[in-house]
Amino acid sequence: MTEIRASLFTKVMSLVVAAFTAGLLIWLLNSPVFNVRDVVVHRADSSPPPAVDPAAIEAAARPLVGMNVFRIDAAALQQEIRNLPGVADALVHVRIDGRATVTVAYEAPVANWIVKGQSYLVNASGEVLAEQFEPDIPLTIEDASPEGLASGALVNVGALYAAHQLQSNLPLLRVIPSRIRYSAGRLIVVDHAGRELDFGDTAHLDAKLMALHAVLEQANRLGERIASVDLRPIERPTYRTVDAPPLAKSRELQEP
Secondary structure (H helix, E strand, O other), X not given: OHHHHHHHHHHHHHHHHHHHHHHHHHHHHHOHHHEOOEEEEEEOOOOOOOOOOHHHHHHHHHHHOOOEOOOOOHHHHHHHHHOOOOEEEEEEEEOOOOEEEEEEEEOOOOEEEEEOOEEEEEOOOOEEEEEOOOOOOOOEEEEOOOOOOOOXXXXXXXXXXXXXXXXXXXXXXXXXXXXXXXXXXXXXXXXXXXXXXXXXXOOOHHHHHHHHHHHHHHHHHHOOOEEEEEOOOOOOOEEXXXXXXXXXXXXXOOOO
């Protein structure tokens, strides 16, 4: 009889504990005491300044207010914020006292991409971050596309890489780009002396830079001032001099 009572007591206590635990869990999941009351969004210490509007991040985090801290799917919210244009990473931390912190690492813009007079900041993947012009970014590309861009759109990443390569390597030839234009798959550079350098498509840039070097050396040797260079025929690049008649043929690069 004692064993039966002990077993019954154990079962009853187990049921009481289970009921208490279930009641506590329901209270924790529904009590306003554990609702988020304050959300703070800040930039990660290693992150560059945001190129995107911080309001977009704050808007994504705002639904946290009023949510029960035990019901929040932090991983899902982190992924949602990571998917926003211009965001490299995000971390959501929710505390039991009702405070939530969203730490965001932003992507750095690498170029100003201009279409129809509107400048856009783009990252290294060619993604448009914001409608903005940043004068501290050394690379600016003027795109002759007829349509404007929107946040999250992609520009021609091949042209972006090629323009960066030209921006970095042309000064080694004592050519300082002042404008880089992209039109119908062609890259055209106007340098500090007003010379127009037509590189054509983005392929074989190393060979085109070598051809340009040869053209500049020949013109210097002949005492000519160059107005434009056409590097599309890599094997036979041509150039026009400043004093050439409008209808005169372009001069071909001569073998030394």
